[in-house]
Amino acid sequence: MSATDEEIYELVRQESGDCLQRMETNLLALESGSAAGEEMDAILRDAHSIKGSSAMVGWQEVATLASAIEDRMEQARERGAFPMEFADPLLRAVDILARGLHGESGIAAPLVAELAGLGSRTNGEAAQPASDERPSAEQRPPATSTIGAAATVRIPAAKVDRMLDVVGETVLYHRRLEHELGSTLDGGQHSSVLDMGERLLDGLQDSVVQMRTLPLSTITARFPRAIRDLAAQEGKETEMTISGAETQLDRVILDGISETIVHVLRNAVAHGIETPEQRESVGKPRAGRIELHAEQRGGMVAIAITDDGRGVSPELLARAEQSGSLVDILAETGFSTAEEVSDAAGRGVGLDAVKLHVESLSGSLDVRSKPGRGTEVTLLLPVTLALMQVLLFEWDGHPFALPMSSVGRVVAVTDTTSLGGRSSLDIEGEAIPLSDLGELIGAGSQTPAKHLPAIILESPARRLAVACDELRGEEEVVIKGLGALLAGVPGYLGAAILGDGRIALVLDPTHLLKAPMKAIGFDRPPQAPESRPTQVLVVDDQFSARELQRSILETAGYRVHVARDGREALRQIGESADIDLVLTDVQMPEMDGFELLEAIRADKQHGSLPVVVVTTLGDEQSRRRGAEAGADAYVVKQEFDQQALLETIDRLVGM
């Protein structure tokens, strides 16, 4: 028995423990008559979760009892009312599940039979024999395990969290110190000391965050064998591959996600993969392929689960086309992709639970499917919950933040087009609805001024422009909860304390993207798109600077590409022959602006590409270095003058 297995058992115990607690609360509410359909759905979901994860780790007895609970709840839901005589046996079943999860065996059979009997009394079905309930060593969770590596120290997660809190506070105080010193002393001398402090703090913060992360392999190691067993049970053949299992995720996220991935995998086997005979008849190999691939994308981790099975029916895809989201259609409670309910995954509860869970972690879920070809389910999750990269902005005189993971870009609102009384922005030929933040969070709307910035929020299903007063830039913040008093207010992920001591409310993009929208107050006819525009690559590590330049240039009719540092810029220049001019910042991570400039000049194919350097460095030395490296023009940010910039670009590429 390896340490990994014990870790998985512990995760299953924890997750299922939460499920049991909720089930008990909901059962008690049903028994008291103060609850209805929602509680029944919730119990069904929790029983389904326990069934899935316990079957995956081989605790058959627990899984069988959970399945029996599920049967009765399913029956109750179909009848539309909860029969009072179910309450007592179900509550006792919850107790037995708790004991089973902690290693007791041979205790479930009587209740499984009793629950089956309840069903047959009300439905006339035959009670199921409970012959497979023999206790065995396999289904007993192991007590403890030894840890092989002597160089490993186990620390309670709460201690690491406490440390991260303190480090977060230290970072804030450092920012405040910077702020106050900056306003009393003139720059230069002390800044290198502050910079060093900041770098050390960054390092400290990163290493604490890393202490909270674990590789995905801590939960995936068991999946292939479990999937093979499940497939055998279903009379199917599968081959499973896992890649990217070394990808790191926050422990808190990892804890809950194994159950969720199990849902998706079981769906793939039960609903996706066809029987070997069916597969052969349509010219596919007998064994279905299931792939799990994980990779980091910025501050997010994408976990994609792909199967080459039958996919979603064309009718469903057509419905999804109309409503805009396949995920939402598949996640409707009570909806199932399979015609028959099987023991494996069956009742369509799965994806609903998956979606709820992923969104509760401020992630998102995407499903793509081709009839007859297969289905791909992608879970997009933040690497960590404690720290978040956000875009700060002002609205109605107060700071707000949005997770960068959901921000597509920022534009200046100049022209809007209107349809059915709703304003939209024309972004690269696509009409994106424009909303006022107040409307979205239920605070009443204000009349927006023209030329205000708008943030484009993106989810797999939808894009939305949110108007704000002023952009403040991108920052990594420590997210704090709003507390029990405000927990019921929808639309917020929490709050972050800024360097100047103010509080920025961190908005929940999922909520904003769901909100109904009304038009906001002004309207102008759309502008005709330019034909064959000149293409400019903007290189800047600061989101706000990048987007400011983008909006200036796009307003002037240029087509704009963006890159976050020199390396990314070089890659884009190499890939696209269409870039006519590069506008670059100097100070950037990885490869700075001067290095980028030298690399471009050294390149045979792109050596003569016009390059304009935009930077805060106004001193003579930097100017000389820029000129030596071959800059065509040099614009200092302090003197940033839109017209001068546009004239410089126009001179170089002549629109």
Next chain:
Amino acid sequence: MSGVCVRICVAREHYALPVEQVLEVAEPGDLTPVPGSPAEIVGVRNLRGQVVPVISLAALLGLPNEEPKRIVVAELGARRAGLAVESVLDVGELPASSEPTESPYLSGAALIDGTLVGLLDVDAILSPQGSLEASP
């Protein structure tokens, strides 16, 4: 109930809460409103790195609203909130409350020197249901 209480003034009325439930008294400071929150929550405040919700006692008790001049930070277990008040009067022994009250946020009232003092039920005030019920 009797014990040492902090007496406060809200819209010219007198209220009191047990001293052991008062963490500190602070200036109103920079309040960040939370759009969409119940009307009596005037915002959140940064209290030494903690995000603390601030409740307008006047709004909660249905009294005429006023500009808060002091924040009494109340704490019960892990729950914490700032109570916006007009002023903090004194700290002292309070006689057992003799008068019943109808407000869900008061546990009783006592007559001191001819002035009726309402005893705040901090548990009810810090409960989310309490404040959400009161919202429109």
